Amino acid sequence: MPMKDTPNDGMPSGALPMLILRILHSGPLHGYAIGQRIHLLSSEVLAVEEGLLYPTLQKMLLKGWVIAEWGISETNRKVRFYRLTAEGRKQLKSEVAGYDRVTQAIQSILRTA
Amino acid sequence: MSEFFRRIRYLLNRRRLQAELESDMDFHREMAARAGRSNFGNGLRLREQAREAWGWTWLDRLVQDLGFGARILVRSPGFTVIAVLVLAVGVGVNVAVFGLFNLLALKPLPVRDPESLVRLERHAPDRYMDGMAYPSFAFYRDHTKTLAAAMATLGIPPMQFEDDLQPVSASFFTPNYFTELGTAAAYGRLLNPVQDGSASDAPTLVVSYGFWQRRFGGDPSVVGRVVHLNKKPVTIVGVLPYTYAGLGGHQPDLVIPIAQQPYFIEGSKVLNDPLAPSVQMWGRLAPGVTAKAAEEELRALTTELHKQNPKQTWEKEYLQSSPGGHQQVVRPDLYRSAAMVSVLMVLILAVACANLGGLLLARAVTREREIGIRFAVGAGRMRIFRQLCTESLLLAALGAAAGLALGCTVLRIALTAFDAPKWLSATPDWRVLAFAGGVTLAAALFFGLAPALQIARQRQYKTIARKVLVGAQVASSCVLLIVAGLLVRATQHALYSDPGFGYQRLISISPQLDQHGYSPAAATAFLEQMQTRLRATPGIRSTALVWLAPMNHAVAREDWVVDGRNVSVYPNQIAPGFFQTMGMPLLAGRDFAPGDKHAVIVSQSLARIEWAGKNPVGQLLTNGDEKDLVIGVVGDAHINALSEDDAVETYWPIPEDRMAGMTILARTASDPAGLPVEIKAINESLDPKLFPEIRQLKIVYREEVSGVEKIAMSVSLVGLVAVLLAGIGIVGLVAFTVSQRTKEIAIRVALGANPAHVLGAVLRQYVWPVAIGLVAGGAGAAAGSRLLRRALYGVSNLDPAGYAGAIGMLLLIVSLAALLPARRALGLDVARTLHHE
Numbered sequence: 001m002p003m004k005d006t007p008n009d010g011m012p013s014g015a016l017p018m019l020i021l022r023i024l025h026s027g028p029l030h031g032y033a034i035g036q037r038i039h040l041l042s043s044e045v046l047a048v049e050e051g052l053l054y055p056t057l058q059k060m061l062l063k064g065w066v067i068a069e070w071g072i073s074e075t076n077r078k079v080r081f082y083r084l085t086a087e088g089r090k091q092l093k094s095e096v097a098g099y100d101r102v103t104q105a106i107q108s109i110l111r112t113a
Numbered sequence: 114m115s116e117f118f119r120r121i122r123y124l125l126n127r128r129r130l131q132a133e134l135e136s137d138m139d140f141h142r143e144m145a146a147r148a149g150r151s152n153f154g155n156g157l158r159l160r161e162q163a164r165e166a167w168g169w170t171w172l173d174r175l176v177q178d179l180g181f182g183a184r185i186l187v188r189s190p191g192f193t194v195i196a197v198l199v200l201a202v203g204v205g206v207n208v209a210v211f212g213l214f215n216l217l218a219l220k221p222l223p224v225r226d227p228e229s230l231v232r233l234e235r236h237a238p239d240r241y242m243d244g245m246a247y248p249s250f251a252f253y254r255d256h257t258k259t260l261a262a263a264m265a266t267l268g269i270p271p272m273q274f275e276d277d278l279q280p281v282s283a284s285f286f287t288p289n290y291f292t293e294l295g296t297a298a299a300y301g302r303l304l305n306p307v308q309d310g311s312a313s314d315a316p317t318l319v320v321s322y323g324f325w326q327r328r329f330g331g332d333p334s335v336v337g338r339v340v341h342l343n344k345k346p347v348t349i350v351g352v353l354p355y356t357y358a359g360l361g362g363h364q365p366d367l368v369i370p371i372a373q374q375p376y377f378i379e380g381s382k383v384l385n386d387p388l389a390p391s392v393q394m395w396g397r398l399a400p401g402v403t404a405k406a407a408e409e410e411l412r413a414l415t416t417e418l419h420k421q422n423p424k425q426t427w428e429k430e431y432l433q434s435s436p437g438g439h440q441q442v443v444r445p446d447l448y449r450s451a452a453m454v455s456v457l458m459v460l461i462l463a464v465a466c467a468n469l470g471g472l473l474l475a476r477a478v479t480r481e482r483e484i485g486i487r488f489a490v491g492a493g494r495m496r497i498f499r500q501l502c503t504e505s506l507l508l509a510a511l512g513a514a515a516g517l518a519l520g521c522t523v524l525r526i527a528l529t530a531f532d533a534p535k536w537l538s539a540t541p542d543w544r545v546l547a548f549a550g551g552v553t554l555a556a557a558l559f560f561g562l563a564p565a566l567q568i569a570r571q572r573q574y575k576t577i578a579r580k581v582l583v584g585a586q587v588a589s590s591c592v593l594l595i596v597a598g599l600l601v602r603a604t605q606h607a608l609y610s611d612p613g614f615g616y617q618r619l620i621s622i623s624p625q626l627d628q629h630g631y632s633p634a635a636a637t638a639f640l641e642q643m644q645t646r647l648r649a650t651p652g653i654r655s656t657a658l659v660w661l662a663p664m665n666h667a668v669a670r671e672d673w674v675v676d677g678r679n680v681s682v683y684p685n686q687i688a689p690g691f692f693q694t695m696g697m698p699l700l701a702g703r704d705f706a707p708g709d710k711h712a713v714i715v716s717q718s719l720a721r722i723e724w725a726g727k728n729p730v731g732q733l734l735t736n737g738d739e740k741d742l743v744i745g746v747v748g749d750a751h752i753n754a755l756s757e758d759d760a761v762e763t764y765w766p767i768p769e770d771r772m773a774g775m776t777i778l779a780r781t782a783s784d785p786a787g788l789p790v791e792i793k794a795i796n797e798s799l800d801p802k803l804f805p806e807i808r809q810l811k812i813v814y815r816e817e818v819s820g821v822e823k824i825a826m827s828v829s830l831v832g833l834v835a836v837l838l839a840g841i842g843i844v845g846l847v848a849f850t851v852s853q854r855t856k857e858i859a860i861r862v863a864l865g866a867n868p869a870h871v872l873g874a875v876l877r878q879y880v881w882p883v884a885i886g887l888v889a890g891g892a893g894a895a896a897g898s899r900l901l902r903r904a905l906y907g908v909s910n911l912d913p914a915g916y917a918g919a920i921g922m923l924l925l926i927v928s929l930a931a932l933l934p935a936r937r938a939l940g941l942d943v944a945r946t947l948h949h950e
Contacts, residue, residue: 030137030140031140031141032140032144049154050138050142050159051162054134054141054159055163055165055166057163058134058163058166058167059166061166062116062123062166063116064116064119068133073140075143077140077143079137079140080136080137
């Protein structure tokens with residue numbers, strides 16, 4: 001049977017592109033480093049498997065939010081670094097704003113209900 | 114840069130970008146391994162998933178599927194060749210027929226603005242006539258505002274060119290005809306209103322390209338030459354182009370300005386006679402005017418015309434317009450016949466598809482293992498289904514290409530055989546290509562979908578699909594074979610049965626006295642003299658006068674309702690002695706005597722319908738306001754309705770004032786071949802102004818019949834092809850059944866079963882589908898052949914012999930097709946078969 005990749009590490013659906021955009025905001029990174037950074041910054045709560053990470057990155061390339069450039073990794077290997085574009089920055093802003101609105105709304109329900 | 118362009122750029126640099134992604138993911142794994150975490154995902158699968166974001170996966174799969182499909186087809190060339198051939202026949206027949214329809218009714222004539230051309234014909238609620246009087250035409254032409262131009266053609270019997278033995282087809286055209294169509298001359302000039310508009314202009318003649326080639330060997334210096342037409346000098350001013358396209362497919366060899374008609378037909382008053390329906394009218398709609406609006410305006414003009422001369426028009430007459438910018442005028446009945454033919458075409462395609470479906474199903478068995486393995490290694494059901502559909506499409510594309518080539522070749526041969534106008538070309542245009550594509554797609558869906566679904570579902574190969582296929586094939590072939598059989602019988606009937614009169618030794622001589630302005634008295638005198646001279650000629654036994662000679666150019670018909678039944682009555686006017694000359698038996702009563710009035714002789718069938726069981730002689734028959742006495746009954750003779758078996762005839766005496774319209778019939782003692790020359794000489798001595806049309810009815814009859822013969826032959830050929838296809842299909846299916854049940858058969862034989870029982874076990878499942886197919890096909894043919902009625906030349910559309918013959922032949926072929934492979938089952942080596950499994 002075809003394999004079904006369901007990485008279930010508590011990642012809210014749809015949040016990954018926003019997280020990647022936020023991580024890349026501080027500078028270009030290669031794919032593995034993006035995953036590691038998310039893992040570390042979330043105090044090791046969130047894990048990003050390659051089955052989810054790379055399709056998402058391809059989608060972001062398609063949307064034009066990031067571009068890929070050749071660079072040298074810390075292990076001295078030629079590898080692609082993903083860099084945020086102007087469009088990506090705009091997207092990050094709108095996604096963060098949207099996310100804030102939704103979480104506030106959810107929290108206000110949780111507080112008052 | 115928009116998302117779309119990024120997608121395209123990705124497609125163009127796909128290989129590099131995919132390699133880069135692969136390198137990214139490899140690096141990811143290396144790093145993960147360093148960190149001590151192993152990853153168990155399937156790398157290839159993960160990469161594919163990542164790539165899907167770009168939306169090009171379908172293309173990769175299509176290329177894969179096509180490549181795989183091609184390899185599969187190449188690996189079994191026998192199957193591929195048969196499948197492509199079967200499909201090519203199905204598609205080819207359809208393409209050829211559609212191509213013909215396209216040429217006739219869809220392709221615009223290569224003339225200026227063909228869309229605005231209309232054909233205008235006289236209609237009334239109970240009447241229709243394609244010709245109108247020239248004065249009426251002139252009235253419409255002079256008063257209409259919705260037509261930018263009006264053209265007319267006046268057809269006449271072939272004319273005598275110089276002293277040639279063979280008369281040449283000719284027609285009078287209004288001088289604006291060629292200028293309106295924008296036709297350019299190959300040499301010289303064509304007619305124009307300035308030089309050819311008036312009777313006082315010098316007589317001019319335009320010749321067709323074909324006639325110019327045949328008669329003058331393509332000599333350009335004929336332009337300006339004076340020749341003689343019906344003995345009148347006339348100047349050839351030009352040659353029509355090779356690819357000349359005439360309105361309504363009208364392509365005469367000689368074209369003369371209509372103003373010159375009285376010059377060539379001496380004494381003719383046709384152009385001034387408001388009652389002689391002589392010309393065919395064409396119009397060009399003014400810019401922005403619809404055909405409907407033009408009809409409305411012309412209806413008002415007809416009313417005006419009716420006020421001026423009530424006799425010139427019928428009650429409630431109006432002009433009906435039909436699109437005229439095609440080879441054939443697009444009248445509603447054209448669509449009706451097209452619909453009938455297309456049903457037959459769909460049947461052929463259905464036979465081909467059912468056949469192919471059977472082949473694919475049978476092949477599915479040999480691929481069972483392969484497909485099972487592919488499921489086992491993780492292929493999705495959808496993926497397998499798509500793969501199988503792609504294979505079908507590939508097969509369909511091959512079949513379509515072969516079918517297109519076949520269809521166009523057939524069309525090309527047909528165009529040459531029927532001497533079609535040269536501008537008609539068999540090269541497919543976009544309509545034919547689109548049609549071929551559509552037909553192929555439909556065929557691929559029909560023959561490819563069912564097997565693909567079954568295989569992809571991995572169901573047991575249910576016999577129901579095979580039964581449906583067999584039933585469909587048998588039913589479709591049955592219809593085709595019955596229709597073909599009926600047409601063949603009709604041809605035979607027309608060729609070898611007695612039409613009720615002895616046409617073999619008859620000559621009709623039509624002097625067209627009314628065209629030359631003869632008075633009734635002068636006509637009577639001329640006809641009398643002519644007949645006396647003819648009777649004195651050795652070789653001529655008897656003569657008679659008739660209004661509408663057998664197989665006449667014009668026909669009169671009345672539609673009566675007797676006891677709620679529609680009866681087509683063909684009235685005629687005859688002089689005494691007609692039946693004897695025609696060789697028709699007088700069954701009761703007597704022939705006309707000179708001076709008979711208010712008397713009528715009826716055909717046997719009419720007598721039976723009107724006065725069943727009573728003596729018809731002495732009865733009264735209503736004729737307009739009067740009642741006429743039936744004085745005699747003659748045998749049925751469909752002299753002007755060869756193809757209509759139900760036709761009945763009435764014969765009336767010739768009214769004195771109609772004498773100028775009569776034709777002379779002469780019965781000869783032996784073959785009439787040499788007589789026309791002598792008859793011409795007699796006519797010459799009586800009135801050299803006349804150029805009678807002399808027709809040997811034997812030859813006319815053969816020409817009438819040969820058209821049907823050609824059609825019947827084509828249909829039989831198609832029917833035969835369909836039956837062969839069905840035969841091949843059934844052989845394949847039964848062979849497949851036998852191979853599937855080899856083991857069972859072997860066990861039965863080993864246990865001592867009777868060979869007949871074994872055969873029965875194999876074939877029983879097909880008995881019902883074949884029976885149902887035969888019944889459905891027979892019923893379908895019976896329903897459909899009512900439409901064929903008129904084309905059936907005296908054969909009933911429910912002709913039992915035709916049906917029995919077709920069904921018997923089909924049954925024979927089906928039985929043979931089933932028995933041949935089934936017999937193999939009996940020759941099985943039992944021991945080896947049982948060991949093998």
